[in-house]
Amino acid sequence: MRILIVTSCTGKKTFSPENALTTEDFDKGQAHVTRQEKALKEYITPAYSMYTGQQHLRLMRGLTYFQQQHPQSDVQLDLQIVSAGYGLLSAEQEIAPYESTFQGLKRKEILRRGQQLSIPEDLHTQLSTPYSFAIILLGDDYLKSCQIDDETIFAGPTLFFVGAASARKLPNHPNVHHFVTSNAEAKTYNCGLVGLKGELAGRLFTHLVEHIKDFQLTQSTDLAAIFSATPKTSELDIEPFDFTPITPPKKKSAKKATKKVPTDKTSTKKTPKKKKSPKASTPKKTSKETPKKRIKRVNPEVDKIIELPKGWMQKPHRDRLIYFIPDWDDQVDPDYDFEHDIHSGGTGDWSNQVYAHQMYPEPNYDGILISRVVAEKSKRKKERINQMGVHRYLRVPREFPVMGDCGAFDYIKEELPPFTTEELLDYYTRLDFDYGVSIDHLIVAQTEEKKRFRYELTIQNAAEFISEHKKQKLPWTPIGAVQGWDPASYRDAAKQYVDMGYDYIALGGLVRTTTKGVLEILSEVRTVVPDDVKVHLFGVARPQALTRFSDDGANSVDSASVLRKAWLGSNLNYLTQEGWFSAIRVPQVTSFRAKRLVKDGVISLDKLQTLERGCLRGLRDYAASNDDTPSEALLDLLVEYDTLIAGERAKTRQKIERTLIHRPWQSCPCAICKDAGIEVAIFRGNNRNRRRGFHNTYVFHQIMQQVLNGELEEIPFLPPPPPPKEDTANTSENTKKAEKKKTKKVSKRATQKATKSTSKKKTKKDKDLPSKPKKKKTKKDDAVELVQMALFTPPQDTD
DNA sequence: TACACTTCCATCTCATCCGG
DNA sequence: CCGGATGAGATGGAAGTGTA
Structure with missing residues (x-):
C-alpha cells in the first residue's frame, strides 16, 4: 500500500550556514552546485530532516508516530518534497542547506523556475503511479510551480490542503478532494496558517494508526470530524525526526538529487530538455485515453440551441x-x-x-x-x-x-x-x-x-x-x-x-x-x-x-456598432424607431469611479448609496406610474448622481428628461424591453448595458429589413446618404428637410401618446417641439436641439 | 516571565492593464 | 464603460523564538 505525501520545503532549516546554497547557485548549473556542496559537506542531510518549519515539523510528527505504531506495516509512506532549489525531492535524498523559495515570486517566474527544475514533470509522474491515497500540502505559490491542471492524472484519491482561492483552481476530477485551510481553520485547530497544513496532515496520520484498514477518501469523508477528534501533534508521544521511509524507492545519493539542477547556464532560458524515462511518458498516454475535460457545470436552461421560425x-x-x-x-x-x-x-x-x-x-x-x-x-x-x-x-x-x-x-x-x-x-x-x-x-x-x-x-x-x-x-x-x-x-x-x-x-x-x-x-x-x-x-x-x-x-x-453604442459614449445609447436616446446613468457604488469618489473624500459611501437607491427607486416608480413627465425631484437626484460620476456634461438634465418622457422601453415591442422594462434604459452594469445593446441590434435589424423590403423609405433616424460632412451636417439642405420631417414624426407620436394621458404640461411641451429654434435660447430650444442631436448624429463604427 | 518579533500563508483591497 | 486578470502591498492569524 502506497501513500503519497507531497509537501513543500520550508524556509527554516536544521542548518543555516553562511555559505548555504542560493537561488543564484542553483542557476549556475550542476557543476557549480556540486562544488558548493563539497564546501557544505558537514551539513549534508536527508531532506526529511533538513526542514524545521512548522508545516514540516507537524507533518513529520504525524508520520513518525504512524511509523512507530506500525513498524512492520506494509504501508509505504512516500514523502515527496517540493523544493524551490532542488526540485521534487524524495524524503531520503541528501541535500545541502539552501535559501530558495517560490513564495513571493511573480507568477511567471514561478512557472519558469518550476519548469527548469522539472517539478511539473516529476510530480505528474508521481501522481500517475498508483497509490491508495495522496495528500498534498502546498501553498499557492508552490502549487503554481507544479502546474496541476486538467491534464494531470490522479492515480488514486488525492486530498489537497489549500486555500479557498487555490481550491477553485483545482481540476474537476473525481479523484481530487480538497480541504480548505483559512484563518477560520487556523483558529479551530489552534495553529497558525504557517503550520496548519502540516498539523492537519499530522492528525490524519495519527487517525490512520487505528483506521488504516477502513479509511477511505471520498467526497463524504468528514475530515473536519477526524481532525477535531484527533489530539494535537504536539501531544503525541514520539521522538521527533525518527523517521525513515518504509520500503522506499531506490536510494539516491545527494549527487543524484542534484541531477535536476540545470546543467549549464544557457538551459535556464528554455524549458529543460525532456527526460525520456518510461515513467515520465506515462501521464501523456493516459491523458489521451481518458480525456477528463474540466467544463464548468452548464445550466441546461441556458445551453439550448435556438429554433428558427419557419421561413x-x-x-x-x-x-x-x-x-x-x-x-x-x-x-x-x-x-x-x-x-x-x-x-x-x-x-x-x-x-x-x-x-x-x-x-x-x-x-x-x-x-x-x-x-x-x-x-x-x-x-x-x-x-x-x-x-x-x-x-x-x-x-x-x-x-x-x-x-x-x-x-x-x-x-x-x-x-x-x-x-x-x-x-x-x-x-x-x-x-x-x-x-x-x-x-x-x-x-x-x-x-x-x-x-x-x-x-x-x-x-x-x-x-x-x-x-x-x-x-x-x-x-x-x-x-x-x-x-x-x-x-x-x-x-x-x-x-x-x-x-x-x-x-x-x-x-x-x-x-x-x-x-x-x-x-x-x-x-x-x-x-x-x-x-x-x-x-x-x-x-x-x-x-x-x-x-x-x-x-x-x-x-x-x-x-457591432449599434450594439456597442449601448455602453460606449455618453449620449446615444438607446436606439428606437424615433432615434437615439441617452441611457440614464445610475452606476453601482462598487464601480471604479464611485469608489474613487469615496476615496478622494468627495462624498461618503453612505451618501452615495442613498443617492443610488433613490435613483433606482425613483426610476422604477416613475416607470410604474402613468406620469408623462418625471418629477423635478427625481430629475434633480438623477442629475446629481450623473454629475458626480461622469462629471459636468452638456444638457444632462434634458437628456434624462427626454428619455423619461418618451418612455422608449414602454413602447418598444422587443422581448427584452417587455421583460426588463426601464432597466434597459439604465446605464448600469453588464446586464443592463448589454441588454440595451441587444435591443439596439434588434431595432437596427428591424429597420434594416423594412428599408430593404421597401416598407420604409429611408432610415428614419438618420439623414439620407450620402452623409454630409460632419461639420456642415446641421445646415445642409437635405438634413434640414429631414430634420423637419423627423421632428414632426416624433411630435406626432408623442401627441398621440399625450392624448391618452391627462397632463396638459406634456401636450404643451410637444407642441413646442417642432417650432423653429429662435435666436434667444430657451429651455425648449434646448429640447429641440437635443432631439436633433439625437436624431442626426451618425453612429461611428467602433469595430 | 512577559512581551515583541518572526514565520509563512491566505486573503483582502486597490491599482493597472487589456481588449472589446 | 465593463469585466477579468494580474500584481503589489497590507493585514490577520497563532505558535514558536528571541529578548529584556
Missing part, C-alpha cells in the same frame, strides 16, 4: 443584404435580479448566460461572424468551441450562417499574420463553419510603407487558400479577403480573386473609411466582379447607407 432562411431581405453580428462574448444572465443586482450564477460565464439570439423569438441578425482570435482568446473558450463546433457553441442550429475570419485587427502590428493557410483551413473545417475568410493583412495609415507587401501577401494567401480548398474539396464556402488603399487597388485585387474562382469576396479595412469612400470602392470593385460573385463588407453596416450598399452590389455586411 426564416427565406426572408426577403436576405436576397438583398445579410447582416452578420461579430461575436465577442456578448451574453447576459437571463435570470438577472435587477432589484438586488445579483447574478443568478454568481459570476457570468458562457455556461450560465444567453446570447442575444436566445432572447428573441427570432434572431436579431442574419448570421454571426466569429474571429479566430476571439474564438481562441481564452483557454476555456478555445477548448469548448473546438469540442462542440461553432454552431453548437453559439447555440444556433446547423443551418444558421456562421462566418469565420482571422481577426486581422489583432495582429495589425505584426509583420506577418500568425496563422498559416493550411492550419486555417483545418480550423474552419474542424469547427464546421459555413463561410471561411482567407488570411488578410490590414493596410492602414500606420502600415503605409508596408502596404505593397501586405497587399501582395493578402492576394497570395487568397490564392493558396482557394486552391487548397478546392484540392481538399472542403464543404464550406471560401471567402477571399481583399485589402487595398483606394478604389483601384481594391478593384485590381478583386479581379484576380474572381479569376482564382472565388464566388464570395470580402472587402476589409473599411472600418475607418467614410460611407462615401466605401461606396466608391464598392462600385469600382463591382466593375470587375460579376453579379454571381457575392461581396461582403467588413465592419461597415452603416445604417444610413444600407440600401445604397445593397444597390451598389454588397450582399452582406457586419458591424
